[in-house]
Amino acid sequence: MIANRPIRFIRSPSFSPLNLLRELTGLWHYRDLFYTLSVHRIKVRYKQSVLGLVWAILQPLALMLIYTVFFSVIAKVPSENVPYAVFAYAALLPWTYFSSALTNATSGLVNHSQLVTKVYFAREILPLTYVSAALFDFAVASLFLVGLFIYFRIGLTIYALWAIPILVVLTMLVTAFSLFFSVMQVRFRDVGVAMPLLLQVWMFASPVVYPLSAVPQRLRGVYTLNPLVGVIENFRRVVLQGVSPDFYSLGVSVLIAALLLPLSYLYFKRVEATMADII
Amino acid sequence: MIDLRLQGVSKKYRIRQESDAAGTSWLHRLFSFTRKEDFWALKDVSFEVRRGEALGIIGHNGAGKSTILKLLSRITTPSAGEIMINGRLSALIEVGSGFHPELTGRENIYLNGSILGMLRRDITQQFDSIVNFAELRQFIDTPAKRYSSGMYVRLGFSIAAHLNPDILLLDEVLAVGDAAFQQKCIERVLELKERGTTIVFISHDLRAVQKLCSRVILLSKGQIEADGDPAEIIALYQSSSYRLPTTRPLSDLGQKPTGEAVVTSLMFYDEHGNECLSFETGKPLTAVLKYKVSKPVDDVTFEVQFYPQEGPLRSFFSSRSIGTINLEPGEGSVVFDCSSIGLGPGVYFIDTGIRNRRAPHGVDVDWRRRCLAIRVDDTRYYLGTTFYMPYICRHSPSLSSEGSSVALSSPAATV
Numbered sequence: 001m002i003a004n005r006p007i008r009f010i011r012s013p014s015f016s017p018l019n020l021l022r023e024l025t026g027l028w029h030y031r032d033l034f035y036t037l038s039v040h041r042i043k044v045r046y047k048q049s050v051l052g053l054v055w056a057i058l059q060p061l062a063l064m065l066i067y068t069v070f071f072s073v074i075a076k077v078p079s080e081n082v083p084y085a086v087f088a089y090a091a092l093l094p095w096t097y098f099s100s101a102l103t104n105a106t107s108g109l110v111n112h113s114q115l116v117t118k119v120y121f122a123r124e125i126l127p128l129t130y131v132s133a134a135l136f137d138f139a140v141a142s143l144f145l146v147g148l149f150i151y152f153r154i155g156l157t158i159y160a161l162w163a164i165p166i167l168v169v170l171t172m173l174v175t176a177f178s179l180f181f182s183v184m185q186v187r188f189r190d191v192g193v194a195m196p197l198l199l200q201v202w203m204f205a206s207p208v209v210y211p212l213s214a215v216p217q218r219l220r221g222v223y224t225l226n227p228l229v230g231v232i233e234n235f236r237r238v239v240l241q242g243v244s245p246d247f248y249s250l251g252v253s254v255l256i257a258a259l260l261l262p263l264s265y266l267y268f269k270r271v272e273a274t275m276a277d278i279i
Numbered sequence: 280m281i282d283l284r285l286q287g288v289s290k291k292y293r294i295r296q297e298s299d300a301a302g303t304s305w306l307h308r309l310f311s312f313t314r315k316e317d318f319w320a321l322k323d324v325s326f327e328v329r330r331g332e333a334l335g336i337i338g339h340n341g342a343g344k345s346t347i348l349k350l351l352s353r354i355t356t357p358s359a360g361e362i363m364i365n366g367r368l369s370a371l372i373e374v375g376s377g378f379h380p381e382l383t384g385r386e387n388i389y390l391n392g393s394i395l396g397m398l399r400r401d402i403t404q405q406f407d408s409i410v411n412f413a414e415l416r417q418f419i420d421t422p423a424k425r426y427s428s429g430m431y432v433r434l435g436f437s438i439a440a441h442l443n444p445d446i447l448l449l450d451e452v453l454a455v456g457d458a459a460f461q462q463k464c465i466e467r468v469l470e471l472k473e474r475g476t477t478i479v480f481i482s483h484d485l486r487a488v489q490k491l492c493s494r495v496i497l498l499s500k501g502q503i504e505a506d507g508d509p510a511e512i513i514a515l516y517q518s519s520s521y522r523l524p525t526t527r528p529l530s531d532l533g534q535k536p537t538g539e540a541v542v543t544s545l546m547f548y549d550e551h552g553n554e555c556l557s558f559e560t561g562k563p564l565t566a567v568l569k570y571k572v573s574k575p576v577d578d579v580t581f582e583v584q585f586y587p588q589e590g591p592l593r594s595f596f597s598s599r600s601i602g603t604i605n606l607e608p609g610e611g612s613v614v615f616d617c618s619s620i621g622l623g624p625g626v627y628f629i630d631t632g633i634r635n636r637r638a639p640h641g642v643d644v645d646w647r648r649r650c651l652a653i654r655v656d657d658t659r660y661y662l663g664t665t666f667y668m669p670y671i672c673r674h675s676p677s678l679s680s681e682g683s684s685v686a687l688s689s690p691a692a693t694v
Contacts, residue, residue, distance in 0.1 A: 005365055005366040005367070005445055006366070006367065007363065007364070007365050007366075008363070008364045008365075009361055009362065009363055009364075010350065010351075010353060010356065010357065010361070010362040010363075010364065011356075011357065011360075011361050011362075012356055012357050012358055012359055012360075013356045032393050032397075032398050032399050033393040033394060033396075035393075035399075036389055036390055036393040036399065037390070037393070037394075040379065040382065040386070040390050043381075043382065043386070044379060044381050044382065047381040047382075047422075048381065114377075115377050115394065116354075117354060118354070118377075119352070119354070119370070119377065119394055119395060120352055120353035120354050121394060121396065273355075273356045274355060274356065275355075276349065276354045276355045277292060277355055
């Protein structure tokens with residue numbers, strides 16, 4: 001018993017890379033909490049609701065129908081030779097994953113202020129569980145995409161496997177933004193208020209309801225700086241078109257994700273040190 | 280073995296002075312970095328806790344108690360200094376905050392348990408014990424929102440009580456649930472203590488602190504004011520919290536004092552005539568009560584009563600012993616001389632006042648409840664029972680017939 005008594009030192013916070021790395025590896029201790037909380041998120045969402053898990057599909061499905069009516073039937077937006085409904089749904093999947101994770105994670109810390117001021121655990125667990133719950137919804141909603149594929153007789157190619165690394169990049173982005181905005185919300189409640197508007201703008205700035213090819217060539221450079229462009233466009237490309245991804249836009253996304261993730265983690269840790277005092 | 284060491288620990292809070300006064304525009308508020316004030320909740324605090332020790336931390340509100348708790352449980356970080364923790368530490372603080380009303384009791388046990396740092400398999404292992412302790416077997420698959428507040432609290436404590444840490448942080452949580460459950464909680468803590476768990480108990484409940492702790496630290500304004508034996512430190516804390524001028528007259532029975540005369544001061548003196556609030560059993564004590572009369576009042580008594588921390592009146596001084604006193608406008612004093620304090624060690628709260636004996640039940644002319652506290656300590660030859668009987672002891676080295684008969688027939692011990 002004496003042998004496994006851990007000795008711990010608590011000092012005023014240090015943000016050296018070594019320390020952050022130690023914090024990061026320390027996250028492993030919280031795997032049980034991460035798992036339990038993630039399951040909890042999913043369970044709670046569908047408790048006492050009749051449709052339950054169907055809601056995970058219903059949300060992107062409803063958007064798909066609305067967008068199909070407005071952008072395809074009325075505005076005649078091009079959809080690269082596939083039915084617009086599938087075209088929109090294939091992009092709405094990653095987009096819904098991103099936006100629902102971000103929305104929930106942003107309010108996540110503040111909603112748990114009771115917990116944050118009473119118990120210690122690595123606080124990044126909280127936003128991360130929202131990400132994993134959204135990923136779960138993504139998986140459920142993907143089933144419907146499979147249904148659409150069968151209905152419209154669209155076949156997958158080997159390039160569809162690219163969806164997996166693309167999903168990894170997307171998850172990195174989701175995590176980075178979730179960490180950043182959740183902790184921003186602790187300091188400035190404005191973030192939560194602005195979030196719906198921000199996401200609205202963000203969606204139209206990403207190739208969800210229209211293809212990347214519809215963006216004028218001269219704007220493309222700037223446009224691709226939105227890290228979601230490379231992810232969403234390429235997800236649709238490899239799954240729907242069955243061709244290899246556009247490496248330029250994907251590369252930009254990878255770069256930005258690799259840059260933002262450590263930065264947002266650093267920022268998160270900085271605020272976390274005194275989070276209980278200001279939340 | 281040192282389980283816990285604080286070295287020069289300070290904690291600074293930045294208070295933002297939020298003012299909605301006219302003239303402070305949002306722009307001003309956004310950029311007004313100058314209006315933040317620093318507040319030191321803890322300043323250069325150092326102490327150690329040995330393995331198996333039960334340390335109590337007491338102090339007024341705002342003294343820094345909860346800041347220490349938050350630092351030890353890592354909820355917030357120190358601004359300076361270092362804390363060393365040797366062992367698994369868990370805090371038993373306001374449990375239940377991790378509950379989700381939509382989840383069942385079972386699901387909440389897993390959720391709350393993992394929040395508190397338990398592994399799922401540990402929870403599974405202790406699941407039955409947790410449920411039994413909380414007395415919730417019947418409702419374990421009911422959503423927590425249907426629980427009564429008592430059930431909520433019981434379940435929360437029960438989970439926390441199964442953490443089995445090396446170091447246990449205790450807040451006011453012992454004041455949860457009904458009396459029977461409270462007793463259970465205290466027993467659980469004592470069990471952990473017996474097992475050698477180091478305990479840090481932060482509380483306002485001085486009686487509980489004295490019962491549980493082997494050492495007490497008194498905090499004041501973010502610094503350690505005293506550190507040592509529980510009874511001593513608690514008495515020091517109490518005597519610093521009860522001073523005559525700061526308490527307002529209060530009637531014992533809710534009756535309004537009639538107010539013809541008031542007690543203006545009450546002082547205690549030791550055998551050397553020094554004003555004093557701490558005494559020793561068996562030593563002399565003098566109480567001097569000063570009063571002021573505004574309207575004449577007949578047949579009054581002056582009283583000084585000694586209450587223990589818990590329980591009924593232990594003893595009192597009364598001017599009844601010298602007969603009737605009639606008061607005329609003016610000032611005066613009453614002296615009570617006690618040659619040998621009969622009170623056992625402990626802290627005693629003082630009630631004092633003037634009573635009118637003419638009125639039925641002795642209506643108060645002036646009454647001050649719990650206006651002072653004095654501390655009585657053991658002497659070398661007297662070791663704590665409830666009260667002290669003055670005696671003198673004689674010893675005869677040889678058992679002559681004369682010596683033994685004296686000892687048996689008439690008590691040789693009197694003062």
